[in-house]
Amino acid sequence: MNPLVRASKIAVTGTFGAGKSVFLLSLLHHLHHHDPSAFRLGERRARPVTLRGVRAVDVTPAYQQFPYPTFAQRLMQPNGGLWPSRVHSVQRYRLRLRRAGRLRADELELMTFPLERLMDLSIAQTPTYADWADSILRQIDEDPQASRQARQYMQHLDAPDIQPERLLSVYKSALAQFVFDYKRFAAPSTFMIDLDGGRIEGGAPKAVSQGRYVGLPPHNGRAAREFIPLSAITRMRAPQVARQHEGHYAAYRDEVARPLFGEVAGADTLVVLLDVAAVLSGGRAAFDEQVNLLDELRQLVRGRVRERSALVRSRVSRVALVATKCDLVRVFERDARLPNLLRQLTDPFVEALHPSIEIGRFLCSPCVATRPHADPEMLIGRVVHAAQNPERIERPFPVPEVPRFWPEAYTPSDYPFFKVWPPALQAHEKITRHHKLDDVCRFLLG
């Protein structure tokens, strides 16, 4: 360890599309091109903190580095940029910098991962395939809606002759339905969000589920290694099939679930991005999913993780809860309503954490892509709409009102938020604007 470098590991998470890549991109951009008047790193405004020697440090060769220069170039196109595309479900970047007046340099090791991976926590925590399978079947059984959807699968499990391919295909259809209904037991999570970061498409469960894998996908000429929950009777009647699923389960546990959770629990700081507009426009089930995933995350942060052979406590000591993309909300409602919604959404998570863990709550927009309009119920931006705005022209659009509290019941049509393209930069602008991303950054730098 270099005594002149203070290393910190930061894990950034959020559900699909919550804004992880844009957060990372904008953060890196503001550090690489630091302007103290636009991105405050010091506690006091009167004494700006500047940066020296900002440079990328290669990530571990086994990992792919987040393509920061490419994404930055795309975002900053003068006639209007593009959001970053998906490259991998886990992204990494390492950055070294020195704050003026400090002896030690900071090395930030940043990684992002989908919050949905937390659905695999039970896999990481359950060493035996049979225990996992029994627990999933029990949870399906206890959920009347899920048992209805899995009826065909259950019938196949009990059939006199076991057809492994047929079982797999029927289970995939049921699993797709569990994913659409935001069921907690829709593991393995790579069925929903694969290792490249792609999400299962909406549509008929049978059609959209068959191209996806329940387990490790094919790799380097090796066939997919899939596993599904076989019942105790099926495991007894078809021991060979059971052994295969057991092996695939172990491989998934060792190659996906445990390394990721080990890495996250080994981070000093967690950043959780919460896209309030998306949780509103996803309907109440999206709210419940967010709460459930935060509950799994709480278990990871509180629990112990296996590192090589020893069990160690998670190292996470600070958590930033960020209501992100707040530029999509009506201007006056940002400070007036978002803090309360963020608090309500995250209070159960925070209250269950150890009091020694430092919590920061933030409102932020890593990339401000809208402008205020004279009508407070509208914003101006380049609305994403293939049919109505193919030229990506900037224009006013209506913005739904954000509630004061999370409603007990609501549907997607109650909160029809628009998505927008990144802003078209003005001639004098070299960098996209952010809203309070520097507040989060100061927390991260500590």
Ligand SMILES: Nc1nc2c(ncn2[C@@H]2O[C@H](COP(=O)(O)OP(=O)(O)OP(=O)(O)O)[C@@H](O)[C@H]2O)c(=O)[nH]1
């Ligand atoms: N207006 C606005 N939109 C944003 C902002 N950040 C992200 N978005 C929007 O959210 C979308 C998803 O952002 P990403 O950063 O790709 O989200 P992600 O969490 O990396 O998504 P996955 O990797 O696919 O899970 C973008 O394409 C933008 O449409 C922001 O600060 N402001």
Ligand SMILES: [Mg+2]
């Ligand atoms: Mg991403």
